[in-house]
Amino acid sequence: MIDKKIHIFTIILLLMCFVYGCGINTYSKTEKFIDYNYGVENLSDEDAIKLVKEIVSFMDTGIETGEAVEGINGENFAYFKNKEDEDKLEIYHRNYIKDSAYNYLIAMYKITRFNSGMGKVKTGFDGGTIRYKLEAEEDYKILSRRNNEICIEAVFNKDSSLGDGMPDTDKGQIFLTLCDDNKWRISKISQWYDDLVFYELEEYIDEFFDSQNNVKEDYDTFIRDYGYDKNGNRISMQMLRYSLKDAILASSSFDVLENLDDSYILEHLSKLATYIAYEEIYARHGKMYPKYSIEYNYFNGLSWYKENKEFSENELSDIERHNLEIIKSHLEEF
Incomplete structure (x- = not known):
């Protein structure tokens, strides 16, 4: 009888360990789906550019939107289709983007919280004030690297709302800064x-x-x-x-x-x-x-x-x- 109780207890304990282990693994996959901040002292030029491009690509084209609704100012607006995209955006913000740069990026890609969730203003609405967008597919290069700051040259594409006198493509800079918590974050975007x-x-x-x-x-x-x-x-x-x-x-x-x-x-x-x-x-x-x-x-x-x-x-x-x-x-x- 005692052996049976021990056997049952062992099975329960194993199940608890399995569930706990899955929880850790799930959290790990959610929280650390990219590990550019692993060994921050040795963040390579290649990984710095890769991090920036991954975030830009996600905010520009990686977020899938659902059916359109009327936005705050009457613009054509659509919620994120997948809740996971909201979580991913939050992780990017918390781990890899300082507040001022984050506000700049969501203005650039017309991302906003509207009532119950995050969404994007659909293409064609010219009510925003950011008129050049980062191009993730172009070549970026490191301009400078000094102690706790990496400056990357990035490519920006002109919005259709600007006139012919403005260049279709222009260069700007993205700055990564090593913060007090020993994490690299995008601190400024300049164009x-x-x-x-x-x-x-x-x-x-x-x-x-x-x-x-x-x-x-x-x-x-x-x-x-x-x-x-x-x-x-x-x-x-x-x-x-x-x-x-x-x-x-x-x-x-x-x-x-x-x-x-x-x-x-x-x-x-x-x-x-x-x-x-x-x-x-x-x-x-x-x-x-x-x-x-x-x-x-x-x-x-x-x-x-x-x-x-x-x-x-x-x-x-x-x-x-x-x-x-x-x-x-x-x-x-x-």
Whole structure:
């Protein structure tokens, strides 16, 4: 009888070990389905590129979507067909992508959480601000490797929403950083157009550029003029207004800035916003700007702006001239 109990106990114990072992194995397969972070000190150039391409390929073409539904803003949206893809995306994010780069990637591939699950905006919706996408099938190469950072040159393809003046294919960089937990993660993705949109202007990009008429040289000039301070450090291009499509410094035409709250606003403007605040004093009198210049695109989008072929600086009041000097001094501080 005792032998029988021992036999039964042994069978139960073996079954428990088997189940526990399967659980560990299943978790291992789920959590560590790729092991680029094994022996991180020796992450090879080949494995660094392979990791990046695997993540890009998955987010671009590897996620299978189901039937389309109406998205948040009326776009053609579809949930991930397989729950496993949500889990895989979460693992990629947790183990291999820092938050800022992850937000950049899901914006690039129009991935979002909508009600009950993750999904992707279907091709053809041009409401996003990221206009170049990473190309997983092209050749990537290591540009530099310094201690805890690997810089990879990547290929980006133009979105159909951009005009002919923009290059169909362009180069950018992907940075892998060795983090405090001894894991390599994608820390930054940099491509000249998407940098401008995502890190600086976001949706305001279309207020300055007509992508059907501006070309890459226009963007390069814009970044050089407004994206850096006098010491060559990159600075924000954020715009600040009282309300959408309104003036930046609404009172600059009728009272000296030092008397009003606008002087406080001026202290917090980016270099770009300060320049636009300077020009809007002229724009209120209808100053004309070269076609497709940033001033042309910006002011022609405002309801109050009317071109004046007879514009002259003689029209400016003493208050406006004073405020121009004040704003100019702020502009020169960048």
